[in-house]
Amino acid sequence: MMALRRYNPPKDLRHSNQLKSVLKNLGDITVRSNLVDFTFKNSKTLINSHTKLLETIDSNAFYGFSRGIYESNMVISASEKTKTQTHFKNEEMIGLHENLSAISIRLPENNSKISGLYYQIFKRFAWEGISLYEVISTTNEFTVLVEDNNVDKAFSAIKKLNN
Structure with missing residues (x-):
């Protein structure tokens, strides 16, 4: 012992x-449900598009952003999908996935x-x-x-x- x-x-x-x-x-x-995932190719204007979106989204909306070397990813509440598409219309969207x-x-x-x-x-x-x-x-x-x-x-x- x-x-x-x-x-x-x-x-x-x-x-x-x-x-x-x-x-x-x-x-x-x-x-959190009812989310949308956007993937955009990185560009010189991507941050500007991002800034415009941040000025308009609902403060209670789910929002996540990450930037890689070649692409950026954003997860946002589906209620903000139209705003996102409007502010990022001049960006190259690589992917869009809903029902997350x-x-x-x-x-x-x-x-x-x-x-x-x-x-x-x-x-x-x-x-x-x-x-x-x-x-x-x-x-x-x-x-x-x-x-x-x-x-x-x-x-x-x-x-x-x-x-």
């Missing part, structure tokens, strides 16, 4: 316990220090056979976009992370 009490668990095991603790204490999970839902998870502040956190989330989706359409991440928030027909299954998969 004394030897077991003196036993110091390996560093990996301590880290594993920390990861399990974070997964058990994930923050709020929010689901976003599931956002509030992460603890120390999440960037926990290796394997995103792996566990992605692994759960893979096990459940859920295709992710898009991933949006901020420092303490993680959002996945799925097609509407997968939202219940995806939400359930996230809830299973707590177990």
Whole structure:
């Protein structure tokens, strides 16, 4: 018994316990439906189009934007679709996908220090056979976009992370 009490668990095991603790204490999970995903080719005028849109969208609308090297992606509430198309009419649209839902998870502040956190989330989706359409991440928030027909299954998969 004394030897077991003196036993110091390996560093990996301590880290594993920390990861399990974070997964058990994930923050709020929010689901937003009726979203549209636009993909545009990057151009010199894209930011101007973007600025015009931001001046007109409803402050309660869902909105996410990311810019890559060659293309930019925007996820927005379907209620803002017409405004988006108007402000981006001179841009080259690469893709448009409707009937999407976003599931956002509030992460603890120390999440960037926990290796394997995103792996566990992605692994759960893979096990459940859920295709992710898009991933949006901020420092303490993680959002996945799925097609509407997968939202219940995806939400359930996230809830299973707590177990």
